[in-house]
Amino acid sequence: MLKIVGNDKMPEKRLKATKADIVLAVFFIAAAAAVLVWSFGYFGGSADSVVITAHGETVGVYSLSEDREIVVDGGSNIVVIENGAAYMKSADCKNQHCVLHAPIRYGNEQIVCLPNKVLVEIEDNGESEIDTVAN
Amino acid sequence: MNYNFCALAKIRRAAAILLVFALSLGIVFGTAGCSEPQKERFQKTYLDAFDTAISVVGYSDSEEAFTEMAETYVHNELMRYHRLYDIYTEYAGINNIKTINENAGIEPVAVDGDIIAMLEFARDMYYVTDGKVNIAMGSVLELWHDARNHGINYPDKAKLPDMAKLEAASAHCNIEDMIIDKEAGTVFLADSDMRLDVGAVAKGYATERIAQDLEAGGYTNIILNIGGNVRAIGTKADGMPWVVGIQNPDLMSSIAHIETIETDALSLATSGVYQRFYVVDGKNYHHIIDGDTLMPEDRYLSVSVLTEDSGLADALSTALFNMDYEEGKSFVEGLASSVSAERGLAAGLSENAPSRAGVTEAETDDEETEETGADSVIEVMWVMPDGEKRYTDGFEAYIVSETK
Numbered sequence: 370m371l372k373i374v375g376n377d378k379m380p381e382k383r384l385k386a387t388k389a390d391i392v393l394a395v396f397f398i399a400a401a402a403a404v405l406v407w408s409f410g411y412f413g414g415s416a417d418s419v420v421i422t423a424h425g426e427t428v429g430v431y432s433l434s435e436d437r438e439i440v441v442d443g444g445s446n447i448v449v450i451e452n453g454a455a456y457m458k459s460a461d462c463k464n465q466h467c468v469l470h471a472p473i474r475y476g477n478e479q480i481v482c483l484p485n486k487v488l489v490e491i492e493d494n495g496e497s498e499i500d501t502v503a504n
Numbered sequence: 505m506n507y508n509f510c511a512l513a514k515i516r517r518a519a520a521i522l523l524v525f526a527l528s529l530g531i532v533f534g535t536a537g538c539s540e541p542q543k544e545r546f547q548k549t550y551l552d553a554f555d556t557a558i559s560v561v562g563y564s565d566s567e568e569a570f571t572e573m574a575e576t577y578v579h580n581e582l583m584r585y586h587r588l589y590d591i592y593t594e595y596a597g598i599n600n601i602k603t604i605n606e607n608a609g610i611e612p613v614a615v616d617g618d619i620i621a622m623l624e625f626a627r628d629m630y631y632v633t634d635g636k637v638n639i640a641m642g643s644v645l646e647l648w649h650d651a652r653n654h655g656i657n658y659p660d661k662a663k664l665p666d667m668a669k670l671e672a673a674s675a676h677c678n679i680e681d682m683i684i685d686k687e688a689g690t691v692f693l694a695d696s697d698m699r700l701d702v703g704a705v706a707k708g709y710a711t712e713r714i715a716q717d718l719e720a721g722g723y724t725n726i727i728l729n730i731g732g733n734v735r736a737i738g739t740k741a742d743g744m745p746w747v748v749g750i751q752n753p754d755l756m757s758s759i760a761h762i763e764t765i766e767t768d769a770l771s772l773a774t775s776g777v778y779q780r781f782y783v784v785d786g787k788n789y790h791h792i793i794d795g796d797t798l799m800p801e802d803r804y805l806s807v808s809v810l811t812e813d814s815g816l817a818d819a820l821s822t823a824l825f826n827m828d829y830e831e832g833k834s835f836v837e838g839l840a841s842s843v844s845a846e847r848g849l850a851a852g853l854s855e856n857a858p859s860r861a862g863v864t865e866a867e868t869d870d871e872e873t874e875e876t877g878a879d880s881v882i883e884v885m886w887v888m889p890d891g892e893k894r895y896t897d898g899f900e901a902y903i904v905s906e907t908k
C-alpha cells in the first residue's frame with residue numbers, strides 16, 4: 370500500500386499528508402470491519418436451546434441443533450433432542466401426558482411432566498413469535 | 505490532474521465513504537441497541553400450584569425485580585389460593601373447600617373471605633351460564649375423579665364410573681343448598697350428600713385476582729399463564745401486543761398451535777378434550793363433565809374464550825363446551841350485549857345478586873346495561889370434532905394473519 374502512493378515524484382509535504390490519510394483510511398476500514406462483525410453478532414443470535422428443569426432445579430441447557438438423549442432425575446424422564454426438536458421419549462409418570470405431547474421446537478414452547486415436576490422448555494432467544502401457549 | 509493527486513483524492517474519497525458508512529452503521533445499530541426497551545424480558549415457570557404449569561412472562565429492569573414480582577404477587581398468592589380452594593387436601597390451620605365439604609349437612613364452616621368471594625363468583629357464573637357451570641356438582645365429579653385416577657394407575661382395569669351412582673349423585677347438585685353467610689363469614693352445605701368442586705372456576709378466578717393486584721401495584725408488561733388461563737397485563741415493553749398460541753387439541757400433531765392470536769389486556773381460556781383425560785377401552789375420556797348427561801361430551805375438541813376477566817373466560821369456556829354450537833353462539837351474543845365492561849362482571853352481578861332461583865335473562869340484561877354502556881369483548885373459537893374452526897364475528901380480528 371505504502372509503495373503505491375509513496376511515489377518518489379511526490380513533493381515531501383504531500384507525501385506526509387498522504388501517510389496521515391492512509392493511517393486514517395486504515396483506521397476507518399478497521400472500524401467499519403469491527404462494526405460489521407459486531408453487527409453480525411448482534412443480529413445473528415445464537416442457536417435455539419432446550420432448558421430442562423426438575424423440581425425447580427436446572428438439569429441442563431442443550432442446543433437444539435445437536436441430537437442427544439438426556440436422562441432426567443435418575444431416569445424418571447428421558448428427553449430426546451432430534452432434528453431440531455425436543456420430545457419426551459419416556460416417563461415413569463402414570464398419566465403419560467408428557468410422552469403424548471408432540472415435539473417442541475419454537476421459543477417458549479413447553480412439555481411438562483406434572484407428576485414428576487419436570488419441565489422441558491425451548492429457550493426464548495428474543496425472536497420467538499409466540500409469547501405463551503394457551504393450553 | 506496528475507496521477508498522484510488523483511490517487512490521493514481517491515483514497516480521501518474512500519476514507520470519506522468509509523467514514524460515512526461506519527458512522528451510519530454505528531448510528532443504525534447503535535440506536536437499535538439503545539432504543540431496545542431498557543426493560544429486559546424474563547420468564548419463570550412453577551409446577552407446584554393448582555396441579556398445573558404456571559408461567560409468568562414479563563419485562564423488568566432486573567432479574568431480581570422480576571423474580572420478586574413473580575414470587576410475591578403470583579407464586580405465593582397462587583399457593584395461598586390453591587390451599588384455600590383445594591378439595592382433596594387439608595392444611596394445618598386453615599378451613600378450605602374440603603373442610604366445607606366434610607361438614608356438609610353438619611354445620612357452617614368459618615372460612616377466609618377469599619373463599620366466600622370465589623364461591624359468590626362461582627354462584628354468579630351458575631346463573632350467567634344457566635347452570636352449565638355448577639360447582640355444586642362435586643359428588644358427580646368425585647365419581648369421575650376416582651374412576652380417572654384408578655384408570656390412570658391401572659390402565660388395563662380402567663373403567664367408566666357407574667351410571668346408577670352418577671344419577672344418584674346428580675340429585676345432590678343444587679347450588680341453592682350452598683348457604684353463604686357473609687356476616688358470619690361462613691359457608692354451609694345444607695344437603696349432606698352435596699359436595700363442592702370448584703375446578704371449573706377457581707383457577708380462572710385466582711388468575712384474575714392476581715392480575716388485578718398486579719395492576720393495582722402499578723405493574724405492567726406481564727403475561728400470566730396459569731395452567732392455560734392466559735391473562736395479559738398491559739402490552740409487551742415495546743407497546744406491541746402479546747402473541748398467544750392456542751394449543752392444538754391433537755397433541756401428537758406436528759402443528760403445535762391451532763391458532764395464534766394477538767392481545768393486550770385480555771384473558772384467554774380454553775377447555776379441551778386433551779386436558780386431564782384417561783383411556784377406557786382405547787377411547788379418551790376428558791374431564792369436562794356435562795351436567796345433563798353426566799358424561800364428557802364430544803361436541804368439540806376445544807372451546808377458547810377471549811374476554812377481559814379471566815374468571816369469566818374460564819367459566820365460559822367450560823359452559824360453552826357443554827352447549828351445542830347454535831345454543832352457544834346465541835348465548836354468547838346475548839351475553840356480549842349485557843356484560844358490563846368493568847373488570848367485574850362478578851362484582852356487578854353480586855350487587856344485583858339474584859333473587860336467585862327466578863333470575864331471567866331480561867332482568868340481568870337491564871341491570872347490566874344500566875351499569876355501563878361500554879363495549880366488552882367476548883369472542884369465542886369452537887374447534888369441531890373434525891378440526892373445523894368456527895368463530896364469533898369479532899374473533900378473527902385477533903388472529904395473527906398468515907402474512908406476518
Ligand SMILES: [Zn+2]
Binds near residue numbers: 460483
Ligand atoms: Zn409425565
